[in-house]
Amino acid sequence: MQAAVTVTPARLPELLLGLATVRPVFIWGAPGIGKSSLVREFAASLRLDCVSLLGTQLAPEDLIGVPQIRDGRSVFCPPEAIARDEPYCLFLDELNAATPDVQKAFYSLILDRRIGDYDLPDGSIVIGAGNRATDNALARPIASALVNRLAHVHLEASAKDWLAWAAGNGIHPWILDHLTDRPDHLWSKPPKTEEPFSTPRSWHMLSDALHSFGRGLDEETLRVIAHGTLTPAHAVAFCGYVKIVRGQYGIEAIVKGDARWPHRMEDRDLLYYLAESFRGRLIKELPASKEHLSAAGQQTAYRAKSLLVELAEISVEVAQGVIAPDTDGNPLLPAWFLVEAARDMPRLVEARQ
Numbered sequence: 428m429q430a431a432v433t434v435t436p437a438r439l440p441e442l443l444l445g446l447a448t449v450r451p452v453f454i455w456g457a458p459g460i461g462k463s464s465l466v467r468e469f470a471a472s473l474r475l476d477c478v479s480l481l482g483t484q485l486a487p488e489d490l491i492g493v494p495q496i497r498d499g500r501s502v503f504c505p506p507e508a509i510a511r512d513e514p515y516c517l518f519l520d521e522l523n524a525a526t527p528d529v530q531k532a533f534y535s536l537i538l539d540r541r542i543g544d545y546d547l548p549d550g551s552i553v554i555g556a557g558n559r560a561t562d563n564a565l566a567r568p569i570a571s572a573l574v575n576r577l578a579h580v581h582l583e584a585s586a587k588d589w590l591a592w593a594a595g596n597g598i599h600p601w602i603l604d605h606l607t608d609r610p611d612h613l614w615s616k617p618p619k620t621e622e623p624f625s626t627p628r629s630w631h632m633l634s635d636a637l638h639s640f641g642r643g644l645d646e647e648t649l650r651v652i653a654h655g656t657l658t659p660a661h662a663v664a665f666c667g668y669v670k671i672v673r674g675q676y677g678i679e680a681i682v683k684g685d686a687r688w689p690h691r692m693e694d695r696d697l698l699y700y701l702a703e704s705f706r707g708r709l710i711k712e713l714p715a716s717k718e719h720l721s722a723a724g725q726q727t728a729y730r731a732k733s734l735l736v737e738l739a740e741i742s743v744e745v746a747q748g749v750i751a752p753d754t755d756g757n758p759l760l761p762a763w764f765l766v767e768a769a770r771d772m773p774r775l776v777e778a779r780q
Contacts, residue, residue, distance in 0.1 A: 435585035436465055436592075443469050443554070446578045451537045451553040453522065456582035458617060459626025461589070462556040463520055465582075470516035475552070477516045478508055482525030482533075482557075509542060514550030523557035523569050530569065538576055586610030589627045599634040605668045606630065609703075612665075615658040622659075629656045633665075646670075650696070660699075667700020678704040682730065690741045698745055702738065705731075706749045710759055717763040732768050739772075 434442060439454075446452050447469075456462050463479070470477035509517070519533060537555070540547040547553070555577065586606060593603055606613055615625040623629060633656045640648060649669060653662035671677055678701050680686035689697050712727050714720055720728070739746035750765060752758045758765065 433581045433583040435583060436461055436588040437585065439465050439580065439582060440469050440472065442580055446580070447552045447554055450578050451555065451576065452580060453577040454554065454556040454580050454582055455559055456556070457584065457614070457626070458558050459628035460582060460584045460614065461627055462582060463518070466516070466518050466554050466556065469554075470518070470552075473516070473552075475514060475516045475550075476511075477518055478511075479518045479520055480509075482519060482521040482523070482529060485525060485529050485532075509536075510545045512548060514548040514552075517547065517551065517553045519553070519555040521557055522555040530573070534573060537573065584614040584627065586613045589613060593631075593634075597634075597638075598631065599637040601637065601665075601669055601672060602630055602634050604672075605665055608668075609664065612657075612661045615661065618658075623654070623656055625658045625661045632656050646693075663696040664700045664703060667697040670694070670697045671700070678708065681705075681734065682708070688734075688738055688741055695742075698738075698742065699748075702745045702749050705734065705738075706759065709749075709764070713761050713764055715761050717761070728764055728767065731764070732771050735768060736772055 443452060443466075454462050454466070467477045467479075517536065519536075522530070522533060525533070533555075535541050536547070537553055540551070540553065587610070590603065590606060590610070593606075612625060613627060613630065617624050633652060636652045636656070637644065640652075646666070650662070650666055653665050656662075657665065677686070681688060681701065682705075688701065709727075709731055713724065713731075735746055735749060738749065750760055750768065
């Protein structure tokens with residue numbers, strides 16, 4: 428499913444206040460971006476208990492209950508978690524991952540706010556959530572009759588919202604600082620293979636691990652836990668950032684000539700991180716048109732070409748990454764600089780020999 432309009436986590440409570448209090452709502456979003464926690468926080472803001480039912484772990488009888496004989500008649504008795512006397516928030520998590528039979532059992536809760544002879548108390552709200560098929564997650568089609576009876580909200584990951592939340596919820600300062608500098612690393616598209624990928628949830632897991640290991644965390648253990656929770660490229664960048672935090676290197680010192688590119692194989696993660704920082708610096712400091720190039724900019728451009736040569740001597744792949752286009756093939760660095768770099772680099776190589 429493709430979302431025509433998306434909302435950020437900061438906007439979601441306002442929408443739920445207007446929608447979920449009058450109609451059932453379904454929240455679409457990628458894995459790990461905080462759908463469940465946002466629903467729980469919204470329920471708490473209304474002083475409602477939040478009862479979560481996980482669609483992938485339910486059978487129909489878990490909802491409708493088992494039959495009992497009352498006054499000579501067989502009646503179905505829903506479980507105590509659902510059959511409450513006070514209003515509450517019923518959260519149907521992974522609703523579209525449930526089997527068709529379980530989805531049918533949800534129908535009466537969503538459409539009629541009823542299971543058997545039990546009616547949800549007045550003031551109760553019903554919210555569903557699920558991943559999209561495009562997220563490489565388990566997602567089954569929802570019947571059109573049910574789709575038409577839900578208000579649909581498409582949630583997107585927001586680095587700004589997550590960082591604001593993280594600052595007050597004990598997220599490790601290394602992660603806060605790194606993602607402030609690289610907000611594009613907060614979330615990555617789920618891969619088609621079975622490997623970790625970056626989400627707000629996985630960064631939270633990494634934060635918990637960093638707190639757990641504490642000051643005694645060594646580089647090898649850091650690599651293990653970072654690559655065990657994040658997309659490989661994001662893990663490499665984060666490990667490189669931590670080395671900088673620990674005072675070994677800095678892009679500023681390299682640009683000034685006070686330090687050199689790290690060349691040891693065990694520092695390859697740091698090299699990737701510094702190269703990324705170098706590219707970001709060039710994107711920010713070099714103007715799109717050479718006509719607007721100041722004297723300081725000319726010095727930056729000349730120094731950048733020299734640093735590219737030094738970087739290529741260590742790793743051609745990393746050097747190419749600095750001048751490479753984005754994933755859509757659009758150049759990130761100004762065209763005039765790329766032309767000059769291609770023209771001048773052979774001469775700069777000769778000068779170093």
